Amino acid sequence: MxxxxxxxxxxxxxxxxxxxxxxxxxxxxxxxxxxxxxxxxxxxxxxxxxxxxxxxxxxxxxxxxxxxxxxxxxxxxxxxxxxxxxxxxxxxxxxxxxxxxxxxxxxxxxxxxxxxxxxxxxxxxxxxxxxxxxxxxxxxxxxxxGCYPTSILLGALPLKGLVLEDKIDFEKIVATSISGTSGAGAKPSVSLHHPEMCDNIRPYNIFFHRHRPEIEFILKDTFKKEVNVFFTPSIANMPRGIISYVTLFSSEVDIDLTKYFTAFYKGEPFVRIICGDDENVPGILEVVGTNYCDIGVNLDESSGRILILSAVDNLIxxxxxxxxxxxxxxxxxxxxxxxxxxxxxx
Ligand SMILES: NC(=O)c1ccc[n+]([C@@H]2O[C@H](COP(=O)([O-])OP(=O)(O)OC[C@H]3O[C@@H](n4cnc5c(N)ncnc54)[C@H](OP(=O)(O)O)[C@@H]3O)[C@@H](O)[C@H]2O)c1
Structure with missing residues (x-):
């Protein structure tokens, strides 16, 4: 004890x-x-x-x-x-x-x-x-x-060791996140005042948020290569939760990413891989109040676009x-x- x-x-x-x-x-x-x-x-x-x-x-x-x-x-x-x-x-x-x-x-x-x-x-x-x-x-x-880095990093990490890792453009990762208002802490502010936020989703720090270097630093340490993350956060009219949309492009994708992500996180108690198709995507409702990170990975074969969705409770x-x-x-x-x-x- x-x-x-x-x-x-x-x-x-x-x-x-x-x-x-x-x-x-x-x-x-x-x-x-x-x-x-x-x-x-x-x-x-x-x-x-x-x-x-x-x-x-x-x-x-x-x-x-x-x-x-x-x-x-x-x-x-x-x-x-x-x-x-x-x-x-x-x-x-x-x-x-x-x-x-x-x-x-x-x-x-x-x-x-x-x-x-x-x-x-x-x-x-x-x-x-x-x-x-x-x-x-x-x-x-x-x-x-940080809360945004947790969702984005857990979403991107399984690309490590992927057969096609070398075919992914890590210099153009686009990450967009939506967070609940508790992400800004308990101190009141005008921009978070009820009339400003109750029917609103507000992008902020659109070109530089302090979490961007943290995300890039850890991804560089992981992938051992140059990484750029074009990160845009938004704050939305909900008290808690984050969902991140992470987009990467690859010149060649011929692998079942959901299977690969599932194997990567095998045995991890707090990461759940959700299938990722239109019917079954991660959402904030399922993670709020829990220590889970729910991840879905989707592939648009025609464009080589990999879309990773990752949801966490920012406070948990x-x-x-x-x-x-x-x-x-x-x-x-x-x-x-x-x-x-x-x-x-x-
Ligand atoms: N909110 C999130 O989603 C989130 C997620 C990940 C990480 N974080 C980080 O976690 C930390 C706390 O975030 P929060 O959202 O809980 O903020 P918060 O609601 O504003 O609370 C922070 C508390 O810290 C105390 N404090 C402020 N300045 C201090 C100082 N100089 N020395 C000692 N205590 C001080 C204050 O308590 P008293 O005045 O009563 O002492 C205040 O209630 C921040 O660094 C934040 O970046 C927040």
Whole structure:
């Protein structure tokens, strides 16, 4: 049994972490850190946790954390400087923000700025278990992937090792994603105000979103070749969920991609390959509230167009669920513990 601390517990990601951790059989104590709500019951903000998690938020000096594992579900800021001392004291750390996901000091600094520590950047393991499970097992410090990258990367990874890998144009990958509004966090803003969003789908950051370099960095690391991802995100009038449409072109395709994708993810507990024909495509409804990533792969033989559809819950497989999956791996628990989640239907 272990003790877990959640920094940023008042946010959407923090709230979902608390929800998962409170039912996790290996967690004996939770500390929920919030600067703004210290002293108030957790359920006064996360109302779904009323009579489930009877705990106040605390404003804790991070030097005084004595948990086995610390989740930073907060934007990277001054607190990042305290990560080395936590690691030196034997604690394990999972960060959910973007800092240090890109293991390139120049690119990381350009996208996220702020705290610099080459040793920390060197030590970090990117927390996508389907790709880096063996490294995560040994890691003290894991950077959890972004929500869009999780859906796009899990969709594209099976192309690795494909017989026709060399026939695919990785320099022109087109990725379009639609996300629920919780992707922007709990802080109110004019553009997310109800009258602006309730009947709307709004593209944003159409030429540069900060997740683009993260996606490209991991794909380059995987495919060992030049990769460009033309990524366009949109935010839609639903609270949670992401669906990504990833298009690639190949000069020659003569393989059953669904079969290939199914074999690639054989044994993966949280990736489900959906057939991909018109009747049977991944959708947000089936993954919301779960740690699943549903993937469909389609081929237009006449044009050589490969269309990969990939759906996740941005707050679960795209965030807190994947963080718990990483914790399970880091601490030697069964990887699926606490994540046996199925959504309702419809
Ligand atoms: N939302 C998503 O779908 C999603 C998906 C993947 C990753 N992420 C990442 O996960 C992190 C949290 O996202 P979120 O959506 O939960 O954001 P959020 O709802 O805005 O919550 C973030 C929380 O962090 C705390 N915080 C803010 N600045 C801080 C600081 N300087 N030091 C310590 N705590 C601070 C705040 O709590 P107090 O003011 O109460 O302390 C706030 O409630 C972000 O880095 C985000 O990029 C989000």
């Amino acid at each position: 272990v003790k877990a601390t959640v920094v940023g517990a008042s946010g959407y990601m923090g709230g979902e972490l608390l929800r998962l951790l409170v039912r996790h059989p290996e967690i004996e104590e939770i500390v929920s850190v919030s600067r703004s709500y210290a002293g108030k019951p957790v359920s006064s903000l996360h109302k779904n946790l009323y009579k489930v998690l009877d705990l106040p938020f605390v404003d804790l000096d991070l030097d005084n954390i004595d948990s086995d594992i610390v989740f930073f579900a907060a934007p990277h800021a001054d607190w990042f400087a305290q990560v080395p001392s936590l690691l030196n004291r034997g604690l394990k750390v999972i960060t959910l923000g973007g800092k240090f996901r890109i293991q390139d000091p120049v690119l990381d600094h350009r996208v996220y700025g702020g705290y610099e520590d080459p040793s920390l950047l060197e030590e970090r393991v990117y927390g996508l278990p389907e790709l880096y499970r063996e490294d995560i097992k040994k890691a003290r410090f894991v950077t959890n992937p 497989k795209g965030g807190s669920g994947q963080a718990v999956q990483n914790m399970n791996i880091m601490l030697g628990f069964n990887e699926t513990t606490g994540l046996d989640l199925v959504c309702g239907h419809p």
